[in-house]
Amino acid sequence: MTSLHFSHRARSTPYEPDRLEKLVTAALPHCLQIARKHNAELASLPAVEITVLGARAMAKVHRDFLGIPGPTDVITFPYGEILVCAPIAAERAQEFGHDTIAELALYAIHGLLHLSGHDDTTAEKEKRMATAQEKILSAVLKIS
16 A cells, blocks of 8 residues: 655745645545556656645755746655745735645645646646545545
């Protein structure tokens, strides 16, 4: 079974690391089920590293690996690394009327779904992925 490892490096954005880890850990079996169905990377990874970053660190990775300036919400690497940006999550959570943890969990689930064979390269695929991540997030929020 795939295990999750978390690193918390976003010092300026308050959030509850334990609650985030609980939510994402609860989401993992849902994502593994999808990954097995698609014979995707997540099904064969021994571990996934999820790192919560600040905006400056995320902007550097975004620029260095994708050639795009500025921070982004989530970046997923196919070898099992997911980076999520706490300041963006806090900003969007306020915009959407929920808490930062729910937004961070959504980003981590998004990354896990990328590793499960989903992508968001077309409007149709993006809609399918958004539906899957919202369904998983709703399920795990009920347990927290």
